[in-house]
Amino acid sequence: MSLSMRVGLGQFNELTDDMCQFIKQLGCDDFLMNTPNLPSDTGFWQVDDLAALKAKAEEYELRLMALENVPIPFYLDIMLGRDGRERQLENMVTTVRNMGQVGIPILGYHWIPASVWRTPEPEVLRGGAKATRFHEAEHGDAPLSFDREYAAEQMWDNYCWYLDRILPVAEQAGVRLALHPDDPPVPMLGGVARIFGNFEGFRRALDKYDSPNHGLDFCMGCWSEMGGHENVMKGFDYFVPHGKIIYIHFRDVKGTADRFHECFIDDGQVDTFAVVQRLHELGFDGFMIPDHVPATVGDSPWHHRGRAHCVGFMQALIQVADKLDPKAA
């Protein structure tokens, strides 16, 4: 069955009955989980645990499209090129093979050992809603995240060491690896170079590891941080025709990589409708999910209301783009 561009949900780590129902109620059939709460003391995810997630999804006629992010300790030594990476690689191979065996088609990953950074005090939005912000100047005296500095070329070397080994496994297992940008996409934080913070970085990675099983988890928020609407369009214009956009985080910010805050999806710097229209024209047939959403008063920790708002907005954009398509008229 061929699918078209559509909205899903994600970024939770526990698959409850209520969550399955909520996804369906918002008109979605696709979801992903971020770092699911699965037993992880072995350093990899086991077939039975993955199969249970898949079975739960099927019970609700949902598609479990992706698992985004293994716990960082699963591959920290790999990212930093430290002793122990051989063992972690073996475990990652096991995880990828197990996902393939169970039929979970996408593994989202990132190359950010020092994690996502934000500046403590939130930005206050309309009506007093709160969103995260980042102001690099306020992190000038941040200590090293690890034992020493890790320069960009070393991070590239580590990345290549891993991809050389994991991508063939993913190909064999029928799993697609989807790379998420560095967030925030500044050159270095905590002494660790952030190599996926601009268009060239992604092109380099995808040219070198050019495979149907390798592409992007296109975080529109990060691409907006890197260069606003034009950068987002540039990314889609280049990577969609190459078949490299595996799925999309549909969020936005105001500002630039070194100083931005997150915002409501209808109030950012990206022309979201132009984006959806372009994706439609380019024939993007994957799914997109709300990612971070601002905190509205009284919302749940996972932001059910904020995500419902974003899903409604995204669905409307897709419906309008479909309706305006001269080919469909």
Place this chain on the structure above:
Amino acid sequence: MLVGTRISPEWLERPDDLRFLKQVGVDVVDITMSLIPGYAKTGRLSREGLERAIGLLAEADLRIERINSTGDATHCTFLGQTGSEQELDNLAHNAQMCADFDLPVLGVQCFQAASFGHFPESSHSWVEGRGGYRHLHSDLSEALEQRPAPAGSPTHEELWERTVKIFQTILPIAESGGVLLAMHGNDPPVPALYGAAQILYDFDSFDRLFREVDSPNMGMTYCVGTRYESGQDVFAGIQRFGAQGRIFHVHFRNVHGRIPVDGWYEERAPDEGDLSMFAVARALRDVGYERAIDYDHIMKLVGDDAGKAYIAFCVGHSKGILEGLQQS
């Protein structure tokens, strides 16, 4: 166009609920007069009560777009009972209050047969939609059966006479005060329920109202839901009444099923009814409509006892449609 929403009475006393609306992107609200302290007892809007409500909304950066008179405010008038004079006096007072406080749109209810007598409620049931969300299913087959009018129910012509009288009472105040009078029409949109007459259920009946009470301040709440349920062409109606400048408020909800065709209808989430809500918004834009679209009825999602996730979904959906509309 603006995104509007109705608010529940208790929300006025819950600043967080109002802030929530602003946060998700609501611009204006639709309230019933019963929210205003003192109204329930006297049927009259007090200056202090209105000031307070407007102030509470302003704290959340919201304002009233439409204020609705309640059905009981015209009960005696529609039934031809004593007490009508007091009702009309109250209505005139309330219209003046709207003018004094610059409330743009005043909704006055027509006679709803369901408010008369004690009809069985078997026509309404809650059914489960996608993922088990509960929405209203209304089967009117029994309610629409031919039967004698219930004792004491007003006739068709009595209703016209009384409806016109109500509007003639408040029209001069509305005209001089710059208030727009909006008639919503019958819900459900049928000429009779269990034999009791209703008069505002189709395009021709709205036309008659606008002929009999002819003024630029006289118009309608174009309820997309009931217009569709009636079986008439929603888009033709927008063109017809939009061209006349009669659309002052829009209930922007989606429906599955039409009464004349199916005998039933279901109220649905905005993206899964029979209508393309984008096409509806575009038709409204094309006739120059610039006021509020209000997603109207609230349904509940799982774990969403307050209906807030559903509201957020609808507001997001409306904003997405308006975003696309700007570029089409």
